[in-house]
Amino acid sequence: MVASEQALATQVGLEVLKRGGNAIDASVAVGFALAVVLPNAGNIGGGGFMLIHDAKSGKDIALDFREMAPSAASRDMYLDAAGKVIPRSSTFSHLAVGVPGTVAGLDLALKKYGSMPLKELIAPAIKLAEQGFEISPHLADMLAASREHLGKWPASRAIFFKGERPLQAGEVLVQKDLARSLRLIGEQGPKVFYEGEIAKKIVAEMTAHQGLISSADMKNYRAIERQPVSGNYRGYQVLSMPPPSSGGVHIVQMLNMLENYPVKQQGVNSAQNLHLMSEVMKLAYVDRSEYLGDPDFSKVPVKELTSPAYAKELVKKINAEQATPSSQIKPGKLAAYESDQTTHYSVADQHGNVVATTYTLNLLFGSGIVAAGTGITLNNEMDDFSIKAGVPNAFGLIGGAANAVEANKRPLSSMSPTIILKDGKPFLATGSPGGSRIITTTLQMIMNVIDHEMNVADASLTPRIHHQWEPDQLRLEKGISIDTQNILRQKGQNIVIARPMGRTQTIQIKADGFEGYSDPRNPDGKTLGY
Known part of the structure; x- marks a missing residue:
């Protein structure tokens, strides 16, 4: 079974499984296909994370192919002489681009855990780029919303515009340069991307516009295999992404807190339940x-943050009747220790292999910059660093020294590809895009399936909430009753009705087969199995 945010990419993955490929093979094929058919988020010019449950060895593996800061990056590179943040410098300029990791990550996954040749898996993506595909109303909306930062660059306009306007629904998106880049990767492997013709063109794009990525930065990039974050929740083992993702740590941390409460008895989206979730x-x-940052640069206290004992201390701060203002909440005292535009897809095969992958360009179409001659849209991932202590990024998230800009460092992420095991065997694979809302979206999927015993469709459809400490707002999707909202306001919750949150792609593994569901918050998503 394959669940992704774009039906054509899902079909590509399913065909790989039908030809005898395993879940890792299918995930690699889907990753390259999404770079073509989901250009606002799918990418080879960005980076991300892949979580693998390898049935043969029983191992669980976290692959980190997050973008890296160029070697010339520095802590105050986005500040002017007065110490103020230069508008758009970390989002829509060549300085916003981190060294891309997707090609290295997909190749590492394939070499270590796959079974098919890269050339074969990349072929469907080349065909989709060369022949084109019809733009959906949803993608047309994304293009229209990104008109300003795509339209600024000739190479981007040449692909995504027709005359003076972005392409519209029903028109065909053809990406000849991207097809050529993908063909080169299929024939020559990742070396052409990091050291060969493609690398040269990316570096030339940077040099022409005061960007920082050098030939050495491209050549030195490496994807890293890490140990997943692991926790237990009501008899299930929860596996998720470790730093430089914050997702796994805080999903386990929140589940540890929630395990102290009768969540099922409270009822899904009751005022009592939502108040508790907000405070957690x-x-x-x-x-x-x-505390969170790149573990290669600062010690991240994963063990302490994910300790059930720490969670028991934290829940003592929760008042069941009254919201605690964010201004009164400070980071917890740990035991001593040594110092939106994203997409998710899930794949499960008949052998028991399961893969959950989340990768990103950061904002819609990333920086909006296509490296001339490559067809590759470049990320604006540098904005995920804390560009100035106490100043929120594009998602309103605040960070400190652990996530400050530094040469060759990986920015903190919220991406949370997650696999849940029951008795050591895969039970659920899920994840979502959504910037800072990824963590809470994934949390609610887990709660809906485990606590509220929903099937994956109902779990996906249930209205979601989000609170990220600052700003002090409890965001609710439409669909939560007015009575519930009134009770929450009486408890001191500052409620904001928000746009839809998250677009989960979920597979549940049952004794009698698989159940999967693509979140309808993106109408282009599709789950297919055979």
Whole structure:
């Protein structure tokens, strides 16, 4: 079974499984296909994370192919002489681009855990780029919303515009340069991307516009295999992404807190239940601001943050009747220790292999910059660093020294590809895009399936909430009753009705087969199995 945010990419993955490929093979094929058919988020010019449950060895593996800061990056590179943040410099300029990791990550996954040749898996993506595909109303909306930062660059306009306007629904998106880049990767492997013709063109794009990525930065990039974050929740083992993602740490941390409460008895989206979730979320996100960063640069206290004993201390701060203002919440005291535009897809095969992958360009179409001659849209991931202590990024998240800009460092992420095991065997694979809302979206999927015993469709459709400490707002999707909202306001919750949150792609593994569901918050998503 394959669940992704774009039906054509899902079909590509399913065909790989039908030809005898395993879940890793299918995930690699889907990753390259999404770079073509989901250009606002799918990418080879960005980076991300992949979580693998390898049935043969029983191992669980976290692959980190997050973008890296160029070697010339420095802590105050986005500040002017007065110490103020230069508008758009970390989002829509060549300085916003981190060294891309997707090609290295997909190749590492394939070499270590796949079974098919890269050339074969990349072929469907080349065909989709060369022949084109019809733009959906949803993608047309994304293009229209990104008109300003795409339209600024000739190479981007040449692909995504027709005359003076972005392409519209029903028109065909053809990407000849991207097809050529993908063909080169299929024939020559990742070396052409990091050291060969493609690398040269990316570096030339940077040099022409005062960007920082050098030939050495491209050549030195490496994807890293890490140990997943692991926790237990009501008899299930929860596996998720470790730092430089904050997702896994805080999903486990929040579940540890929630295990102290009768969540099922409270009822899904009751005022009592939502108040509890909001207070738990605040406590996790304030810790995120203090402790999380790239583990290769600072010691991240994963063990302490994910300790059930620490969670028991934290829940003592929760008042069941009254919201605690964010201004009164400080990072927890740990035991001593040594110092939106994203997409998710899930794949499960008949052998018991399961893969959950989340990768990103950061904002819609990333920086909006296509490296001339490559067809590759470049990320604006540098904005995920804390560009100035106490100044929120594009998602309103605040960070400190652990996530400050530094040469060759990986920015903190919220991406949370998650696999849940029951008795050592895969039970659920899920994840979502959504910037800072990824963590809380994934949390609610887990709660809906485990606590509220929903099937994956109902779990996906249930209205979601989000609180990230700062700003002090409890965001609710439409669909939560007015009576419930009134009770929450009486408890002191500052409620904001928000746009839809998250677009989960979920597979549940049952004794009699698989159940999967693509979140209808993106109408282009599709789950297919055979």
